[in-house]
Amino acid sequence: MKLLKFVPDNTNIKFVALRHWAFALTAILTILAVGVTVHRGLNLGVDFVGGLMIEESFQSPPDLEKVRSTVDRLGVGESSLQQFGDPKTVSIRLPAPESSNEGATNAIVTKVQSALRAEFPGAKFSRYDAVSGKVSGELIQNGVLAVVLAIVGIAIFSWFRYEWQFGVSTFVAIVHDVLITLGFFAITRLEFDLNIVAAVLTIVGYSINDKMVIDDRIRENMRKYRKMEMKDLIDLSVNETLPRTVMTSVTVLLALASLLLFGGHVLRGFTAAMMLGIIVGTYSSVYVSSSLLITLGLTPQAIDRKPKAGPQSDAERVTERKR
Known part of the structure; x- marks a missing residue:
């Protein structure tokens, strides 16, 4: 072969x-x-800028302005939206909550999730990441x-x-x-x-x-x-x-x-x-x-000016014997 x-x-x-x-x-x-x-x-992702990133999947490509207005009405801070991976998935970035405990973060995530489900039936929550500014x-x-x-x-x-x-x-x-x-x-x-x-x-x-x-x-x-x-x-x-x-x-x-x-x-x-x-x-x-x-x-x-350091490779030993 x-x-x-x-x-x-x-x-x-x-x-x-x-x-x-x-x-x-x-x-x-x-x-x-x-x-x-x-x-x-x-x-830069949330890892580097800090804040809260929520990933939401919709049944069809949503109107980003409508998503933005829905989130901004909740009073959780100014949102930044970006389609993530495919047109049906949207990454929503929010400022980090004032309280660094997990309960405050979960409350915001639940609030956003409920509002989006009410406005966009069939919307599914994928994941979220939260990183403080110091981290x-x-x-x-x-x-x-x-x-x-x-x-x-x-x-x-x-x-x-x-x-x-x-x-x-x-x-x-x-x-x-x-x-x-x-x-x-x-x-x-x-x-x-x-x-x-x-x-x-x-x-x-x-x-x-x-x-x-x-x-x-x-x-x-x-x-x-x-x-x-x-x-x-x-x-x-x-x-x-x-x-x-x-x-x-x-x-x-x-x-x-x-x-x-x-x-x-x-x-x-x-x-x-x-x-x-x-x-x-x-x-x-x-x-x-x-x-x-x-x-x-x-x-x-x-190469002649460089002192030899350490053991030679097999190829180098063969070359030396040929010379």
């Missing part, structure tokens, strides 16, 4: 030759992502800190594991992936909550895993082909790892597509972020971070 191959044998794509186009596209997308995020902002502030701080520490820690590891050029290229690639994801959420207005922070951290982990495979092959080839031009060496390394990169990305995307279709609207934002992150992370690993090593001045001879 013939094996399925997404990438033919002896593939020789000139990735480095396209690096200037890739750098320009990356810069444009990053600037646009930052601009739209700053201009439009993120649709939401701490969640924002901890979420940002987690992402920043992950990016900086991975960049420092790459710096000490390989050369400083690897650390810088890793940092640039991961920041690019994270900013593009933020821009996507600013454009689509999908709710940005703690689930999306988890997705961003997962994207960072996936991106660095893909990049480390390519970086390891580059370092290995730097030991084997000391006289080879760096452009050719990077093209060789990326093409050698391309079947693994493509196969991994495709299989993960297939799993995420199933989750997007059958996982329900609660997981839709998380799944969309993951799918975008896989695509953008693969692109940045193949076209951006690897080619950036040339711009940063990395040469095959640089």
